[in-house]
Structures are given as structure tokens and as C-alpha cells.
Amino acid sequence: MIEGWRWYGDFDRISLGEIAQTGAASIVTALHEVPYGEVWQKDTIAARRNRINRAGFAWTVVESLPLHERIKRGEGDLSVLLANYRQSMANLAAEGIKVICYNFMPLLDWTRTDLTAPVHRGGTCLRYSEVRMAAFDICMVRRPGAEESFAPDTVKAAKAWFQASTQEDRDLLTTSIMAGLPGAYDRFDPDGLREALKPYEGLSRDDLRANFKRFLDEVIPAAEELGLSFAVHPDDPPKDILGLPRIVTGAQDIEKILAAHDSRANGLTLCAGSLGANPANDVPAIARRFADRIHFAHLRNVAKEPDGSFEEAAHLEGDTDMVALVKALLDEETRRKAEGRADADIVFRPDHGHELLDDASRKTHPGYPLIGRMRGLAELRGIIAGLTGPRP
Incomplete structure (x- = not known):
């Protein structure tokens, strides 16, 4: 397995030189400055790749090449947006990119209600509170039918929390929920979000699946020609949010997506945290079931609560058996190598680490601290060494 590290380019407060000290070998990044729907130009991609290579890293996974919201809604003439997307794919492939991670979550990306929830023995983590999400939806956004x-x-x-909260509490909740939009610069207040939700009214899961199928039909043949692998990221959290349907929540959803365009190029980002937040999901079993189509992995852990809340746990301390999950991925690598496949090695990265020690002073992207992720990477490296032996 190839140790990766997510980096936000010039927006990141962690330098490539610091990342090198973690031992990671591969940078996972994107052109976060390019507006959704525009072409990623080849010279810009090349400049980013050269910068990464000069620092001693490979860049083979893009996270993410985002979709314009009109594609998710299936709205109007999409020919230009889809052509732009395919041109970006071609430009990435020309610069050696092999895997494109993306998601199909309408409007919002990953969603948390707390960015600095306290952790036992010190530090903070990301947290999703079902009660606070309900307070935001019902009392602040005032979405019709939210209750x-x-x-x-x-x-x-939720109503009791709202009544007891201060304006500062409510503003902090809004900021936390809006934080999961890396690379998308639209940030909404509750009234603005209520307006932003209107174009999605009436959008059902079946509608979203049909729009997803249309997208796959437009891009997977191109991916096959270009030697690219697409890797859809599961929904985070794996449930409907603010009335928006989510259709990548577990094994049945994944099976439908992979069957919608039955090609190895149409694959999965195995995100242990996103899938692990769904009580119905056995993450190692999902990894084994869809192993042949896993092109990228996010390894993190969550601790769930009965009401649907969860928080980011240390990589070895949450509800998912991380040793069993890593073994499933290693077994798949062994199988691929026996077949002589060029994509035998799976890039993975530690994800959503705790803020530890002086991490908080850096004010990095929420969930992406230096020390907390380095701890996670070290723990994952230890699992791999225990299963395979130390690195040469």
C-alpha cells in the first residue's frame, strides 16, 4: 500500500517539506482554486505536478475533480459542463494522474456540527451531533418539513438546545456545518442556505441515481480510453441531510453504482469513516466485497452513538476493525499482483486526524492537522508492518 497525504496546495498551512517528515510517499491534491465546471488547464496541472515531484513525492490521485451542481440536479443542457469535465480528465491523464476521487453529494460535502469537540486525554476532533443538526435544520434554516x-x-x-443557545453558539454551528466544502467558496448563512436548497426541492433518490448514471455514461468510456480510474467517495454522513438525498451510503448503494456502468474504471474510494458512520455497514466486509473496484482508500475511524451522532475516533480506537480492513486491502493487492495488474498498489491516506499538541495553533483545514494525521499514519503503518513485515 502507498502512503498518501492530502494537501491543499497554496491554501494549506502545512508545507510539502513538513509532509516529507511524516514519511508519506504520495500527495493527494486538486486544483482547489479552479471554479466548478471550468477546465483544469494542462499547464496548471503540470506546474502542480512538477512542484510535488521536486519535493520528492508522486502525484497519482486527484481529490477531487468536483462536479458542477447542475450535473447532480440534471438541470438543463449539460453538454458544455460534461465536455469540460472530460477535457480536465484528458489533461490530468496527460500529466500522469491515474485515479480521480469525486463525490455525488448534492450541495454540501462532508458535514459536521462541531469542529473542536474535546477528546479524552486532550486534543479535539470533528463531531456530528444529530441534535445540533436538527436544531440547525428546524430552528435556524427553518426548512419546511424538517421536523x-x-x-x-x-x-x-434540538428545540431545547436552540432555546438555550446564544447567537455565538448558533454562529459557530453554522460555521461548522459550512466547513466541509473544500475548494467551494460559497458559504451560506441559514437564510442563504434555505434559498440554496430550493433548486433541489423534489429531487428524489431515483432522480439523483438517474443523474449519476448519466454522468457515468458520459465519463467512464473516456476514463477507459485515458487509462483513468474513477473512485466515488461515499456520502458523509451516510444519511439524508437538510432534505437532500444521499445515494452512496452502504453496500447496496455501492452495488447499484458499480453496476450502473460495469467497468473497472467505475470504482470506489473506500472511506472507512463515511461508511463506518452507518450502523448497518460492516466496513471490512464491504472492502472484501468490492475489493476489485477499490482504487483509493481513506482510513479513519468513528465512534457512533445510538441517536445517529458520531465523532472521529483515533484510527485504532473507533467502531471499525482497522486491522481487518487493512488486511482486506492487502489481500486485494496480493491478488492484483498475481494477475500482473499495473494498479496493484492502492494509495491510502490517514484522514480526519485529531488536533493534538500545537495543531490548533496552525488553523489548518478542519480535520487535516499535521500531528494528528501523522499519528494516524504511524498507527496505520504499524498495522501494515504487523501484517506484512517492516518496509524495506
């Missing part, structure tokens, strides 16, 4: 999306006890607790 029907939550359990009665959650609604009651």
Missing part, C-alpha cells in the same frame, strides 16, 4: 426528518426525542432536544 419529519428526525426522531421525536431528537426534535425535542
